[in-house]
Every structure is written in C-alpha cells, then in structure tokens.
Amino acid sequence: MAGAILGHCDITAVLVHDIFGGELLVGEVWSAEGEQQGFHWWNRLASGIELDLTREQFRLGQRITAPRSVARLPGRLPRRHGDYELLRRRFAEAVVAAAAGSVAAG
Numbered sequence: 001m002a003g004a005i006l007g008h009c010d011i012t013a014v015l016v017h018d019i020f021g022g023e024l025l026v027g028e029v030w031s032a033e034g035e036q037q038g039f040h041w042w043n044r045l046a047s048g049i050e051l052d053l054t055r056e057q058f059r060l061g062q063r064i065t066a067p068r069s070v071a072r073l074p075g076r077l078p079r080r081h082g083d084y085e086l087l088r089r090r091f092a093e094a095v096v097a098a099a100a101g102s103v104a105a106g
Contacts, residue, residue, distance in 0.1 A: 008054060008083070008087070009040050009041040009042065009052075009054040009057070010039075010041045010080065011077075011080055011083050011084040011087050012041070012053050012054050012087065013025070013041035013042050013043050013053075013054075014041075014072065014077065014084060015084065015087055015088055015091060016043045016051060016053065017043055017072055018072075018088075020043070020045055020046075020051075021045075021046055022043055022044050022045040022046050023043065023044040023069045024041065024043065024069065024070050024071070024072055025041065025042050025043060025044055025050070025067035025068070025069060025070070026039050026040065026041050026067060026068060026070050027039065027040050027064040027065040027066060027067045027068070028040075028064070028065040029058070029062050029063075029064055030062060030063045030064075030065070031060070031061070031062055032060060032061030032062065032063075037062065040054075040055075040058070040064050041054075042054070042055065042067070044067075044069070
C-alpha cells in the first residue's frame, strides 16, 4: 500500500478538505539521516481530529515537522489537477459501489 500512496499526500489531503472541510496541514519531511526530503500534507477536521490517509508511506525513520495550516486556493489546482480529478473520480466510484453493496445487503 505504501507504494500506491507514495507522492499522493497533497491531492489526497485536498480531496479530503474539499469533502469534509477543516484545515489543510503541511509539514517538512526529514530523513533519518537528517536530510530534507520534501513535504507531507494531511488534514485537521473541524472536530480537531487530524486525519492522515497517507502517513504509512513513511516507514524508514523519516520525521515530519509540526504542521502549519495552509489555505486551499480556490478553483482548479495549479499543479496535479489531472491526478486530483482521477482520484476524485475513483473515490466517487468507490462510494457509489459501497452504497450499492450496502443497499443490496440490507
């Protein structure tokens, strides 16, 4: 699973934000050797619960700094819009399939 979510934290966090609201959070990712590797995105819901659907990609001792809240830019994502739309479509299809299975089972 870690390979499937690797590099998708930004669009996953934006999708969660678009559906549930709350805050977008970002922190720096540092390797176990102390080198910065990039950034990690996740969510803080309105209830205060932090939701990180892609955290499991970090299994090699990486450290993520304390988050800072960032604003969701209105409209289309300036980069990775196609990846976001694909994830959004697949999420919607999975929800519809789960709902149909729930109705059939009930």
